[in-house]
Structure formats: C-alpha cells, structure tokens
Amino acid sequence: MALFRRDIGRRGEQAAAVFLRRRGLRIVEKNYHCGFGEIDLICADGKTIVFVEVKTLSANVHADPEEHVTPSKRMRIERAARMWLQSLGNPRLLCRFDVVSVVMPKVGEPTIRHIIDAFPPSRWCR
Secondary structure, eight states, X not given: OHHHHHHHHHHHHHHHHHHHHHTXXXXXXXXXXXXXXXXXXXXXXXXXXXXXXXXXXXXXXXXXXXGGOXXXXXXXXXXXXXXXXXXXXXXXXXXXEEEEEEEEOSSSOOEEEEEEEEEOOOTTOO
C-alpha cells in the first residue's frame, strides 16, 4: 500500500511539473528536503519564487487533495521555504505558496488544479 501511494505521489508530482512548465513557470528544484520538511516543487514565476505543495489522490478517493494541506503542513512548508531562501544567502525575494491538486484515474489523463496563493506567507516572505 505504501509503495502504491509513493508511486501515485511521484506520478502526481511529475504531472504537476509538466502542467506548471506549460503555464510558464520554471522548475528550480524538486523535492527539497531540510530538517523542517520537504517542498515538492520550487518554481520561478517571473521574479516570484513559488513554493508548491503537490497533493495527489487516486480517482476513487472522495476528497479534494488540497484539503490535506493542513495548518501544520503549511507551517512545515513555510519553515522549509525559509531554509531554502537562507541557503541562497537569505535574499529578499518575492514568494508565494501554491498547491497543485492532482487526481489520478486508473486510465486516462489526471485532473489537475493549480491553486495560486493557496495560503498566505508570513511577513518574512512577501
């Protein structure tokens, strides 16, 4: 079961990356890990850095994937984003937090929804 979830998650992240590229975002980094957590995709949208959480579910689950981005998950994403920015020398960059929800059917193309500014950044990230 865990292997299936990992596989569907990886396929969802790949689909999300293709989706975002087609909309003009540039993928800067995938699966950034630090002591605070993970960021699925870090993108550039013009001069804005976009930290993207990808939530993937199979088509037989009756819930919106973005509902799984809880307040504690948001906090971990934001802390990891802060660490990523600090690794660059802590530049003052514009940034935002998006969620891409992917619903994977057994057959056919996934349904993808991009929620821009899914949750507001704290003061350090404008």
